[in-house]
Amino acid sequence: MHAPRTECLLNLIDQEYAIRDYQSDIPPRWCTGCGDNAILTAIQRLCRDEQLPPEKTVFVSGIGCSSRLPHYMNAYGFHGLHGRAFPVAEGIKMRRPDLHVFVTTGDGDCCSIGAAHWIHAIRYNMDMTVLLHDNQIYGLTKMQASPTSPRGLKSNTTPRGTQLDPLNPLTVTLGVPNVSFVAQAADWIPDVLFDIISRAYHHKGFSFVRILQRCPEYLPHRFDSWVRDPASMRLLVHPEGLQLSAAISRTYRNQEVHDPSNLDRAREVASLTEEIPVGILYQNPEVPCYEDLREGERPNTPGLIRTVLDEEFEKFTIWPEDHDEVRAD
Amino acid sequence: MKPQVRAEAETKPDGKKSPAKADKKKAQTRKPAGKKKAPPASRRRLAEAVTEHIVEIVSDSGEGAQRCGQSFGSIAARTGLGIWTVEIIPAEIQPPARSVAGASGNRVRLASRRIMNGGDEADLVVAFNEQVLLSRVRANELKPGCIILLESKWRDDPDPAIAQSYAEVTAELTAAGYRLHEIPMEEECVRFVPDTRRGKNMFALGMLCNIYSLDLALAQAQVRFAFRKKDEKIIDINLELLDAGYQWADANLDLKFAIKAARPRDPQIVVNGNTALALGVVGSGMEVCAMYPITPATSASHYLSDIFEKVGCVVHQAEDEISACAFAIGASYAGKCAVTITSGPGLSLKQEGIGLAVMAEIPLVVVDVQRGGPSTGQPTKAEQGDLLAACFGGHGDAPKIIMAAATIEDCFYSVITARKIAETFNMVVVVLTDASLATAQQPFPRPRFREDWLAPPIDQSAVPEDAKPYDWDPRTGMIERFIPGQPNGMHCLTGLAHDRASRVAYDPEVNEEGIRNRSLKLAAFQRTLKTPPVHGGDEGDLLLVGWGSTKGAIEEAVDRLRAEGKAVSSLHLKFLQPMASGIKEVLQRFDKVMTIENNWCDMPDGDLIDEYNRRYSSLAWLLRARHLIDIDCWGETRGQPIKPGRIAEIARGKLS
Ligand SMILES: Cc1ncc(C[n+]2csc(CCOP(=O)(O)OP(=O)(O)O)c2C)c(N)n1
Ligand code: SF4
Ligand SMILES: [Mg+2]
Numbered sequence: 001m002h003a004p005r006t007e008c009l010l011n012l013i014d015q016e017y018a019i020r021d022y023q024s025d026i027p028p029r030w031c032t033g034c035g036d037n038a039i040l041t042a043i044q045r046l047c048r049d050e051q052l053p054p055e056k057t058v059f060v061s062g063i064g065c066s067s068r069l070p071h072y073m074n075a076y077g078f079h080g081l082h083g084r085a086f087p088v089a090e091g092i093k094m095r096r097p098d099l100h101v102f103v104t105t106g107d108g109d110c111c112s113i114g115a116a117h118w119i120h121a122i123r124y125n126m127d128m129t130v131l132l133h134d135n136q137i138y139g140l141t142k143m144q145a146s147p148t149s150p151r152g153l154k155s156n157t158t159p160r161g162t163q164l165d166p167l168n169p170l171t172v173t174l175g176v177p178n179v180s181f182v183a184q185a186a187d188w189i190p191d192v193l194f195d196i197i198s199r200a201y202h203h204k205g206f207s208f209v210r211i212l213q214r215c216p217e218y219l220p221h222r223f224d225s226w227v228r229d230p231a232s233m234r235l236l237v238h239p240e241g242l243q244l245s246a247a248i249s250r251t252y253r254n255q256e257v258h259d260p261s262n263l264d265r266a267r268e269v270a271s272l273t274e275e276i277p278v279g280i281l282y283q284n285p286e287v288p289c290y291e292d293l294r295e296g297e298r299p300n301t302p303g304l305i306r307t308v309l310d311e312e313f314e315k316f317t318i319w320p321e322d323h324d325e326v327r328a329d
Numbered sequence: 330m331k332p333q334v335r336a337e338a339e340t341k342p343d344g345k346k347s348p349a350k351a352d353k354k355k356a357q358t359r360k361p362a363g364k365k366k367a368p369p370a371s372r373r374r375l376a377e378a379v380t381e382h383i384v385e386i387v388s389d390s391g392e393g394a395q396r397c398g399q400s401f402g403s404i405a406a407r408t409g410l411g412i413w414t415v416e417i418i419p420a421e422i423q424p425p426a427r428s429v430a431g432a433s434g435n436r437v438r439l440a441s442r443r444i445m446n447g448g449d450e451a452d453l454v455v456a457f458n459e460q461v462l463l464s465r466v467r468a469n470e471l472k473p474g475c476i477i478l479l480e481s482k483w484r485d486d487p488d489p490a491i492a493q494s495y496a497e498v499t500a501e502l503t504a505a506g507y508r509l510h511e512i513p514m515e516e517e518c519v520r521f522v523p524d525t526r527r528g529k530n531m532f533a534l535g536m537l538c539n540i541y542s543l544d545l546a547l548a549q550a551q552v553r554f555a556f557r558k559k560d561e562k563i564i565d566i567n568l569e570l571l572d573a574g575y576q577w578a579d580a581n582l583d584l585k586f587a588i589k590a591a592r593p594r595d596p597q598i599v600v601n602g603n604t605a606l607a608l609g610v611v612g613s614g615m616e617v618c619a620m621y622p623i624t625p626a627t628s629a630s631h632y633l634s635d636i637f638e639k640v641g642c643v644v645h646q647a648e649d650e651i652s653a654c655a656f657a658i659g660a661s662y663a664g665k666c667a668v669t670i671t672s673g674p675g676l677s678l679k680q681e682g683i684g685l686a687v688m689a690e691i692p693l694v695v696v697d698v699q700r701g702g703p704s705t706g707q708p709t710k711a712e713q714g715d716l717l718a719a720c721f722g723g724h725g726d727a728p729k730i731i732m733a734a735a736t737i738e739d740c741f742y743s744v745i746t747a748r749k750i751a752e753t754f755n756m757v758v759v760v761l762t763d764a765s766l767a768t769a770q771q772p773f774p775r776p777r778f779r780e781d782w783l784a785p786p787i788d789q790s791a792v793p794e795d796a797k798p799y800d801w802d803p804r805t806g807m808i809e810r811f812i813p814g815q816p817n818g819m820h821c822l823t824g825l826a827h828d829r830a831s832r833v834a835y836d837p838e839v840n841e842e843g844i845r846n847r848s849l850k851l852a853a854f855q856r857t858l859k860t861p862p863v864h865g866g867d868e869g870d871l872l873l874v875g876w877g878s879t880k881g882a883i884e885e886a887v888d889r890l891r892a893e894g895k896a897v898s899s900l901h902l903k904f905l906q907p908m909a910s911g912i913k914e915v916l917q918r919f920d921k922v923m924t925i926e927n928n929w930c931d932m933p934d935g936d937l938i939d940e941y942n943r944r945y946s947s948l949a950w951l952l953r954a955r956h957l958i959d960i961d962c963w964g965e966t967r968g969q970p971i972k973p974g975r976i977a978e979i980a981r982g983k984l985s
Contacts, residue, residue, distance in 0.1 A: 078662060094645065298640075318403075
């Protein structure tokens with residue numbers, strides 16, 4: 001009912017957090033070579049660099065291989081229901097703006113069962129960092145096609161290949177009103193992955209990062225052509241957006257100067273099929289956050305509750321003395 | 330009426346507030362003005378003293394019969410009468426005019442004592458056309474010889490079909506013995522408003538106030554209140570209409586009743602169940618209500634949306650019920666216990682989320698304003714069909730607390746209690762109300778806010794180094810939850826089977842330990858419950874058992890039966906899961922036991938239904954399973970509150 005007590009937070013810790021302070025005592029149980037490992041590493045690095053207090057940081061996920069991530073973090077974690085990470089994260093953030101909220105979700109989790117929540121989460125634009133681990137397959141349930149699986153992909157539920165074109169998470173996100181941050185990264189370029197996640201973290205609003213994530217277990221060669229051919233990746237750079245180190249720039253020469261405030265171009269870039277864009281496609285810091293729009297003007301103190309309840313009761317009250325008036329007639 | 334008068338008093342030029350005095354003055358000056366035009370006829374006409382009456386007012390939807398009924402109820406309540414109002418809701422949103430399916434309005438039961446249900450058949454009906462009247466006749470809602478006040482303009486309608494229909498219906502009703510009064514409402518109202526579709530209702534209100542000897546000044550104050558958001562001109566027109574109706578009845582009708590009022594000693598509030606529910610949410614200290622619109626729960630969220638921000642809180646309209654439930658769970662997890670309000674279909678969608686809250690031991694309050702089911706069923710109609718879905722609707726073993734509100738007052742306090750239980754036991758509490766409570770109005774003592782209704786501030790202190798998030802107490806299964814922000818409390822909550830440290834664990838012992846402890850909490854909570862009191866005598870021939878909104882009707886039936894000398898009593902359960910101790914002993918003291926529920930049960934009277942296949946009413950199933958007693962049941966699924974007369978009839982049958 002009241003704002004959180006803060007006294008206990010005043011004995012500021014002068015200790016500095018190291019990477020290991022963000023590692024839980026559970027070793028990650030993803031397959032060797034799974035792209036989720038690189039994402040976890042990038043997040044732990046981010047927490048360290050930002051010195052996020054673990055107790056003030058919440059990782060919310062759905063169900064899937066990717067959604068196991070919160071278990072491997074030393075922070076508060078919420079490994080909830082398949083597809084429902086967004087509304088849980090929204091509920092958390094709504095009355096606890098002091099918490100840093102991250103959402104890790106899979107392509108099935110976000111783009112299939114949770115699709116309605118995804119669309120509306122973009123619209124609410126609550127301040128959270130969203131990592132879509134897109135391996136284009138259902139990993140945890142053992143290789144069924146996902147909405148992002150490429151057409152023709154053979155899986156356990158599509159033994160003769162999928163019939164439909166995949167859904168593009170970037171164009172979908174960019175198509176929703178109130179979109180405020182959209183980026184794409186790949187697990188096999190860890191430095192850029194980190195930079196993008198870091199930019200997403202610093203953006204206030206719903207920061208959506210689609211991460212192309214390798215699943216060596218079920219789609220061992222799906223991303224090979226891109227991994228092997230840096231020219232197939234188009235890096236989006238801009239003084240306001242992503243900046244590349246010299247080393248990365250040497251390897252990834254296919255670059256485009258892209259202004260992240262240019263929504264039309266962002267949509268074009270997002271629709272590329274031959275090449276894979278990597279970088280910040282769109283950012284608009286002006287979009288208001290739902291939690292700010294809905295923030296109460298006054299804290300709900302007991303005194304205020306009493307006053308408001310009394311005001312309301314007053315409207316519906318019959319006083320015993322009403323009766324007297326009748327008799328006085 | 331109080332607030333307006335106060336508001337006026339506050340704007341007095343001298344700035345002195347003397348509400349009570351101002352009040353009196355107003356009332357006194359207004360009254361003679363109101364009565365001046367009237368000949369002292371009313372004084373001559375002696376009012377017939379009655380102890381109670383049931384009045385209905387029905388119209389096409391949009392003609393304001395509901396507002397008339399509600400205002401009439403409020404005025405009656407203000408004079409100290411016991412009231413219970415029931416909404417008459419058309420089957421369709423935009424029904425055609427003058428159709429049987431379109432009847433919209435209100436039933437108001439008035440009595441000299443406190444009453445707890447809508448009663449049996451009506452004594453007096455005001456109808457704006459013969460078709461809506463017919464719908465009430467066909468539904469057997471009128472007493473034999475019922476007084477009918479019917480708009481007469483249809484008799485001369487230019488459309489011969491309408492005129493004929495009117496003539497036929499009136500002839501039929503007169504022949505059937507109803508006491509029909511044809512009233513030129515249109516003709517009388519058109520002097521004040523060009524569009525009588527908006528205005529006739531106040532004329533009718535005036536007539537009713539005169540017929541029931543209610544104070545005109547109180548009625549005027551009520552009209553001002555009802556139109557408080559409208560401008561002064563509209564208020565004046567409505568006051569004129571009210572006055573016209575009052576005077577017309579005085580001069581032209583030979584109908585006058587007086588119901589002696591029992592003066593309430595304490596201030597009362599008159600609201601419907603959904604308003605009470607919303608007020609309860611505010612009083613509980615919860616900060617978040619996440620919902621998705623669904624009838625008949627929506628009006629609670631409407632009212633809450635209006636007032637919740639005043640206390641700095643949020644009604645979040647989510648994209649669907651799944652999301653609403655997950656949103657509430659997120660808020661609760663973060664230390665801000667939340668409520669999600671819904672009705673049957675929404676409850677189904679929330680079940681997976683409820684299961685997660687059970688598994689992860691997150692407090693959560695779910696309110697189900699039940700409607701007719703299954704599927705979209707009867708959205709506006711009353712039914713008690715969700716009890717078993719609330720208890721067992723999710724998958725796996727998911728112990729949670731189910732309670733039901735039985736009165737309007739209960740709707741208020743149940744939410745406050747539910748929040749407390751949810752946070753004390755880290756459990757899901759489902760509060761069941763239904764469409765009949767949602768829209769019914771009844772006065773109850775004005776609550777006095779208490780700070781202990783609220784949760785203490787959320788704990789953000791460091792947890793001891795070795796503490797675990799699920800350190801189940803071996804005796805009670807209870808835990809101390811860690812809330813984000815608490816140093817050392819970091820853990821990953823999960824819907825998977827987990828150990829005390831919240832680590833995913835599939836070993837048999839760990840899985841059973843979790844299930845055992847979550848179940849144990851229900852037992853620990855059960856020990857706090859008191860055996861509910863028996864209404865009537867402690868033992869006897871027949872015990873009627875009920876839950877939820879049927880309480881008033883069942884108890885009234887019991888009172889009537891006992892007055893006939895029958896040894897009948899009733900027991901009403903507030904907590905359905907778990908149930909209090911001692912209930913079995915109560916059941917055993919009666920020869921026969923039967924539940925009375927507003928839900929389906931097979932009656933073993935056809936060729937097909939026998940003891941091997943009979944499906945019982947929900948509570949009957951629960952009681953039979955728990956107590957191994959051969960409990961019978963009777964239920965109705967007619968989409969309306971069960972009438973006391975019907976219950977008494979069933980009980981007589983059971984006794985013979
Ligand atoms: C309601 C519900 N339906 C189905 C499942 C089974 N299920 C768990 S994870 C999953 C798909 C996971 O795919 P994705 O989100 O892409 O995550 P990944 O494992 O690939 O990281 C499914 C279908 C479930 N847990 N809950
Ligand atoms: S199945 Fe695929 S996604 Fe899941 S852990 Fe293994 S490699 Fe990663
Ligand atoms: Mg996947």
